Structures are given as structure tokens and as C-alpha cells.
Amino acid sequence: MVLRRLRKIAIFFQKLKIVPSRMNALLAHWIDGVLVSAICNSLSSLVRLRSSIFSPVNRFLQVTDSCVRHRALWLIPFLLTLGCDRGSSEDSQITYWSANNQYEQNLAKVVVEEWNQLHPDMPVKHQPIPEGQSSEEVILAAVVGESPPDVYSNMWPGDVQLYVNARVLVPLSDFADFDSVADSRLKPDILAEARSLDGKVYQIPWKTNPIMMLYNKGVLAENGFTNPARTYSEYLAQAKALVADLDGDGYIDRYMGMSDIRAIWWQRFFDYYTFYIAAGGGQTLMKKGKPIFNNPASVGVFEFLQTLYQKKYFPLERTAGSSGEFFLTGKVLTRFTGPWEITHAEKFKPEGFEYDFAPVPVPDGFEGPVYTYGDFKNIVIFRTSNKAEIAWEFVKFLISEKNDHRLLTITSQIPLRKGILNDSLYEEYFRENPMMVRFGKQAEYVRGIDPGKDMKEIFDAISQEYEACVVYSAKTPEAAVRDASKRVELILK
Numbered sequence: 395m396v397l398r399r400l401r402k403i404a405i406f407f408q409k410l411k412i413v414p415s416r417m418n419a420l421l422a423h424w425i426d427g428v429l430v431s432a433i434c435n436s437l438s439s440l441v442r443l444r445s446s447i448f449s450p451v452n453r454f455l456q457v458t459d460s461c462v463r464h465r466a467l468w469l470i471p472f473l474l475t476l477g478c479d480r481g482s483s484e485d486s487q488i489t490y491w492s493a494n495n496q497y498e499q500n501l502a503k504v505v506v507e508e509w510n511q512l513h514p515d516m517p518v519k520h521q522p523i524p525e526g527q528s529s530e531e532v533i534l535a536a537v538v539g540e541s542p543p544d545v546y547s548n549m550w551p552g553d554v555q556l557y558v559n560a561r562v563l564v565p566l567s568d569f570a571d572f573d574s575v576a577d578s579r580l581k582p583d584i585l586a587e588a589r590s591l592d593g594k595v596y597q598i599p600w601k602t603n604p605i606m607m608l609y610n611k612g613v614l615a616e617n618g619f620t621n622p623a624r625t626y627s628e629y630l631a632q633a634k635a636l637v638a639d640l641d642g643d644g645y646i647d648r649y650m651g652m653s654d655i656r657a658i659w660w661q662r663f664f665d666y667y668t669f670y671i672a673a674g675g676g677q678t679l680m681k682k683g684k685p686i687f688n689n690p691a692s693v694g695v696f697e698f699l700q701t702l703y704q705k706k707y708f709p710l711e712r713t714a715g716s717s718g719e720f721f722l723t724g725k726v727l728t729r730f731t732g733p734w735e736i737t738h739a740e741k742f743k744p745e746g747f748e749y750d751f752a753p754v755p756v757p758d759g760f761e762g763p764v765y766t767y768g769d770f771k772n773i774v775i776f777r778t779s780n781k782a783e784i785a786w787e788f789v790k791f792l793i794s795e796k797n798d799h800r801l802l803t804i805t806s807q808i809p810l811r812k813g814i815l816n817d818s819l820y821e822e823y824f825r826e827n828p829m830m831v832r833f834g835k836q837a838e839y840v841r842g843i844d845p846g847k848d849m850k851e852i853f854d855a856i857s858q859e860y861e862a863c864v865v866y867s868a869k870t871p872e873a874a875v876r877d878a879s880k881r882v883e884l885i886l887k
Contacts, residue, residue: 768840
């Protein structure tokens with residue numbers, strides 16, 4: 395049984411068409427646990443004994459270096475225990491996995507309870523996605539183990555094409571009423587972004603957490619700045635005036651901002667990629683499967699961010715886990731973050747502390763609406779479901795106007811529904827939560843991730859160049875962007 399599961403694991407990676415030179419990078423993204431090397435050695439021995447039967451597993455172990463294998467312990471037992479029969483007691487129901495934060499669990503409980511009352515013959519069983527290093531890793535493990543849920547509502551769009559290539563997702567656009575459902579809810583550009591390379595749609599864009607600039611309104615006002623910075627030059631001017639050694643001990647006590655400098659692919663969503671989307675008027679990294687980010691907007695973003703570190707307006711902080719506290723204590727004056735920050739700020743802000751949100755700064759002379767990274771999470775149906783039609787009915791219920799309202803009120807996340815600021819259903823919420831109006835307006839101008847199975851590798855390549863240029867000034871912005879683009883071209887070959 396164990397060896398059969400291992401063989402399926404390796405075959406799945408082969409189905410994804412991951413070549414050996416790229417498998418390490420993907421595994422490094424998906425797997426971040428701790429592995430005792432003896433386990434891998436034992437597995438290798440088993441494979442050598444039965445190489446003719448388990449050659450896919452042997453390939454899997456050979457192409458992963460020792461560092462990656464040492465980080466794989468948590469995943470292997472998980473994968474080996476997945477794929478068991480669900481049992482006849484569950485034949486009449488579909489399973490729904492939500493995110494595992496408490497707010498989304500609360501939402502799922504309300505939605506599922508109402509669905510089950512309305513449809514006792516089509517019950518839904520809710521479960522938050524199991525704990526893991528990340529939800530992306532856990533859902534991958536579930537797919538490899540052939541035990542994903544029927545419906546999953548926390549899918550990162552950057553992974554969708556990977557699963558499309560592996561033929562594990564249901565094409566939602568094949569349902570007869572898909573177009574009417576999608577057109578009634580989504581702006582055309584958001585729907586177009588969700589379309590996969592084969593022209594079909596496998597994901598329903600569900601919610602967005604637009605990234606905006608959180609700023610210390612009180613300190614800016616005290617120093618003569620009545621408005622937040624709109625452009626790069628304004629931001630740099632404010633930083634020059636406000637970054638300071640307040641107690642005269644030779645160390646900076648107040649920085650303009652903070653961003654995690656680690657060369658981790660997803661960290662770039664909240665600095666480079668957010669600023670790039672804004673500077674480019676909503677342009678993303680790719681077009682027709684080719685990189686297009688070697689352009690003046692991208693170089694300008696690298697140059698602007700590099701300046702922030704060169705002039706010590708940002709600290710060389712390797713983890714941003716405490717940046718929220720730094721902001722509330724006045725040690726950092728701006729952050730680039732999402733609407734989740736409101737709940738945290740309201741709970742922990744000192745008495746009299748004033749803050750607000752504004753669009754991220756753009757290049758000098760920029761005109762037009764300011765786009766930003768939308769941090770989308772979408773809904774998919776897996777092909778392992780033997781009740782795809784029922785699952786689709788549940789998905790439509792989950793994204794109904796009533797449940798979009800619940801999504802907003804229970805989780806403080808913005809539904810990807812067009813025109814919510816002008817919809818009377820949401821009027822009371824926005825009146826009682828005026829800070830969320832900023833995010834409602836920004837949600838009209840958001841971008842996600844391009845379709846493609848290599849997006850983690852692409853952001854990893856950008857992160858390496860970002861670290862060299864922005865953080866350590868070892869490269870010019872022009873060279874870093876050019877080299878990142880070349881890296882991406884090699885990845886896509």
C-alpha cells in the first residue's frame with residue numbers, strides 16, 4: 395500500500411511534465427517541513443530493490459537534492475495516508491474545503507447549514523483545509539493522494555494552470571449556465587484573467603484583498619503633510635523628512651516603511667508586484683505566455699525600491715511578522731497591506747492613534763486609475779468529484795449575492811462582484827465600516843496572477859534579482875529586470 399501510494403506521487407509529478415532541472419524549485423515551494431535523511435535513504439533502497447515497478451519514485455528521489463528531501467518529511471506521511479475510499483456513508487454528500495482562518499470557517503458554517511436545510515437530498519460536508527506549511531502545499535498533497543474535496547474555495551490562481559495541465563479540475567465553463575452566472579457577477583477583465591490557456595475557465599474568482607498603503611495619519615499631519623504620498627517623489631520627500639533618530643543614540647527609530655527582504659517568491663506580491671501593477675496601469679507579467687515585464691515601469695519600480703533601502707528609509711528586515719506592531723507603535727509610518735489590517739489595528743492601536751489607507755504610490759507623471767495586486771482566492775471543483783453537477787449548484791449558492799454579502803460582513807473580505815458600492819444590499823455595511831469603502835473602490839482596479847504552470851518559479855526568479863538589486867544594490871535596476879526576464883524565458887522553454 396505504501397509503495398503504491400509513493401508510485402502515484404511520482405506519477406502525478408510526471409503528469410505535470412516537470413523536468414528534473416525544475417522539480418527541485420517546485421518542491422522547494424511546496425514542501426517546507428523537516429525530513430530525517432534516513433527515511434529518504436530507506437525509500438531509495440526500496441526503490442532500488444523494485445526499480446522496474448517503482449521507477450517513477452526513483453526518478454522523484456533522484457531529481458530532488460538532499461536539501462529538498464530533508465524538507466519533505468511532513469508531506470510524505472500525509473501523501474501516503476490520502477487516497478483511501480471515502481466510504482458508503484459519504485456517497486450522498488459532497489465535501490467542501492474552506493480556508494482555515496476562523497472568519498472563513500464561520501462563513502462556511504452559516505452557508506453550509508442553510509444549504510443543507512434547503513437541499514436535504516444534496517448535503518454538503520464542510521471542513522477547513524488541514525493545517526500545513528501553506529494551503530497550496532496541502533491541496534497539492536490532497537490532489538496527489540487522490541483525496542481532494544469536491545469544492546475548494548481557497549485556490550491561489552497561480553496554481554490553477556498547473557492543475558489544468560494535470561487534468562484534475564472540472565472546466566466550469568462547460569456548464570450550460572456558466573456564462574450567465576459569470577457575466578452577472580464579474581467584470582470582463584477579471585473573467586478574462588481567470589481563463590486558462592486552453593480557453594476554458596476552471597476557477598470562479600471569488601474574493602479579493604486589494605493591497606493598499608496603510609499610513610500613520612497623525613505623524614504625517616504633525617509634520618505638515620496633509621495628504622499621503624501619491625507619487626514616488628512625494629513618498630521619497632516624506633521619507634526624507636520623517637525618517638529619524640528620535641533619541642539621538644545613533645540608530646534610526648522611525649522608518650518610512652518596511653517590507654520583508656527574504657527572496658521568497660510570494661513576498662514579491664506585496665512589494666515589487668503590487669508596485670509593478672500600479673506603475674503599468676494594470677499590466678501583469680505575461681502576455682500570450684511570454685514575459686513582458688522588461689519595461690520602464692518595472693525598472694522604475696526596482697529603482698524606487700532600491701532607493702528606499704540605499705537611503706535607509708526601510709530597514710533590512712528579514713521577517714515582516716512584527717511589522718504590524720512596528721506600525722502601531724510609530725516605528726514604521728507606512729505599510730503595504732490588505733483590509734485584514736483594519737481588524738488588527740482597531741484591536742491594538744494606542745489611544746488617539748490615527749491611520750488611513752491610500753492607493754500605492756505611482757511614478758511621477760502617472761495618470762489614470764491606480765491598479766494594485768488583488769490577492770485573489772478562487773473556487774474550483776476537482777475531477778475526483780462524482781457529483782460535479784451538484785458541486786456546481788453549491789458553488790453558485792456560495793457566490794450568490796446573499797452569500798457575497800455574508801463574505802463581506804463575516805470575513806471583511808471584498809467579493810469579486812461588480813458594483814457592490816452602488817448596491818443597496820451592501821450600503822449599511824459600508825456606512826458602518828467607512829474604512830472598507832477604500833477597499834471597495836480599489837477592488838474595481840485589481841489584478842491577479844497570469845495563467846501558467848510556472849508562476850512560482852517565475853516569481854522565484856524575480857525574487858532572486860530583487861534581492862541582488864533592491865536589497866543589496868549589487869546590480870542596477872536595468873540589469874536586474876533584464877536578467878529576471880531572461881531567467882523567465884529559460885523557465886518557459
